[in-house]
Amino acid sequence: MINNILSIKKLIYSTILFSYILNPFIFPLNLRSLTEDNPISKKNNIENKNIITEYILGSGDQLNIKFVGVDIFSGQYTIDPEGYIELPEVHKIFVEGMTVEELNNDLNERFKSFIINPDLRISINDYRPVNVVVSGEVKNPGLFSLPYGILNTTVSTQSRNIGPVQVTEIAPPYISYQNTNIVAPKLFDVLKLSRGFTNYADLANIQIIRNNSNSQGGGKIKTTIDFLALFEKGSQENNIRLMDGDTIIIPRSEKILKEQIIAINKTNVTPDVFAVYVNGNVFRPGKLILDKGTSLTQAIYAAGGERYFTGTVKHIRFNEYGKAKKTTFRFNKSAEIDSKQNPRLIDGDIILVNQTIAGKMTNAIREYAVPLIVADSIYSIFE
Numbered sequence: 001m002i003n004n005i006l007s008i009k010k011l012i013y014s015t016i017l018f019s020y021i022l023n024p025f026i027f028p029l030n031l032r033s034l035t036e037d038n039p040i041s042k043k044n045n046i047e048n049k050n051i052i053t054e055y056i057l058g059s060g061d062q063l064n065i066k067f068v069g070v071d072i073f074s075g076q077y078t079i080d081p082e083g084y085i086e087l088p089e090v091h092k093i094f095v096e097g098m099t100v101e102e103l104n105n106d107l108n109e110r111f112k113s114f115i116i117n118p119d120l121r122i123s124i125n126d127y128r129p130v131n132v133v134v135s136g137e138v139k140n141p142g143l144f145s146l147p148y149g150i151l152n153t154t155v156s157t158q159s160r161n162i163g164p165v166q167v168t169e170i171a172p173p174y175i176s177y178q179n180t181n182i183v184a185p186k187l188f189d190v191l192k193l194s195r196g197f198t199n200y201a202d203l204a205n206i207q208i209i210r211n212n213s214n215s216q217g218g219g220k221i222k223t224t225i226d227f228l229a230l231f232e233k234g235s236q237e238n239n240i241r242l243m244d245g246d247t248i249i250i251p252r253s254e255k256i257l258k259e260q261i262i263a264i265n266k267t268n269v270t271p272d273v274f275a276v277y278v279n280g281n282v283f284r285p286g287k288l289i290l291d292k293g294t295s296l297t298q299a300i301y302a303a304g305g306e307r308y309f310t311g312t313v314k315h316i317r318f319n320e321y322g323k324a325k326k327t328t329f330r331f332n333k334s335a336e337i338d339s340k341q342n343p344r345l346i347d348g349d350i351i352l353v354n355q356t357i358a359g360k361m362t363n364a365i366r367e368y369a370v371p372l373i374v375a376d377s378i379y380s381i382f383e
Contacts, residue, residue: 056098057095059080059082061079063079065122066122067120068119068120098213099215101215130242131144132242132244132246133248137252138197139194139347148184184241188230190242195271198252201251203260206224206225206248206251208247210223231263231264270292271292275289276345276349280355282353283305283307284304285303288302290302295344296313296315299351300333300351301333309355311354311355311357315351316351316352317346317350
């Protein structure tokens with residue numbers, strides 16, 4: 001009897017296990033729920049285009065702290081390199097990594113021992129520079145430091161948008177920002193410092209990784225930005241405000257996105273001028289500084305134009321790994337821009353204008369015949 005019961009139990013467990021393998025979705029606890037429905041698993045990897053993040057305090061920020069009713073304590077306090085501020089009565093306090101709201105709540109609690117019903121009001125008087133890392137398909141990846149600007153004074157506002165932003169700062173009612181003319185660095189600013197993109201850059205899926213405040217869950221948050229929409233549709237909400245510690249990744253596409261390259265090269269996010277080298281059968285060979293968007297044919301004419309007996313043209317371009325791509329074709333001064341025979345050039349391109357066989361023979365004859373003629377003339381004079 002006992003053996004029969006054990007056999008029935010084994011059969012039931014085997015059936016349940018077999019059903020789970022065939023269709024795990026009938027069970028409430030499965031891999032899908034752990035990765036998609038569990039808020040703990042989502043905390044460090046949020047894919048949301050409308051993330052709202054708070055400014056996180058750090059070394060170099062200057063705070064304006066007002067003690068309502070206790071003016072003697074009020075003043076400006078700068079966060080030192082170790083992340084501390086020195087306050088009356090409570091002395092050194094570590095504030096790096098806090099938001100303004102978190103610090104406000106903390107200080108109100110600390111000063112209850114010294115002030116009856118403390119009422120502190122904190123604002124940021126001067127922001128520290130924003131340090132961000134740019135990696136991926138850009139020509140000049142690395143760490144960049146961008147200062148905050150002052151509107152309509154020393155910093156140009158041309159490349160700093162003031163419209164709605166995708167990532168905004170939460171400002172509770174009790175926080176009063178004194179310097180309303182401060183302009184924060186934007187995504188456009190740091191990408192311009194990166195000196196343009198490679199041909200494989202996927203600008204529709206730029207990733208931003210950012211530190212999250214403790215009050216919003218801590219850890220890291222991530223979002224994807226369609227940077228092309230800024231130029232194609234005027235979507236300024238994609239030109240997000242940068243925060244200190246951001247990481248910007250420009251992913252690689254599996255193929256060259258020609259339309260994307262053409263669109264971005266027409267904008268001021270790429271350098272205004274670049275250098276190419278034109279050698280061979282032209283009147284002024286050497287290094288040329290050209291305007292953004294210049295094509296191969298235009299570069300040849302900037303070098304004085306082709307000489308007689310011009311044949312093929314060799315276009316050499318190096319990728320970010322130092323590997324050269326060579327394209328050879330017959331010179332066609334009437335070729336359309338962005339065609340195979342007349343591509344738009346980028347920084348570092350090399351153009352070799354070759355001679356035809358007839359041109360090479362002519363040069364050879366000139367090289368060897370002219371000295372003989374001169375020598376014969378001199379001999380005739382002495383004769």
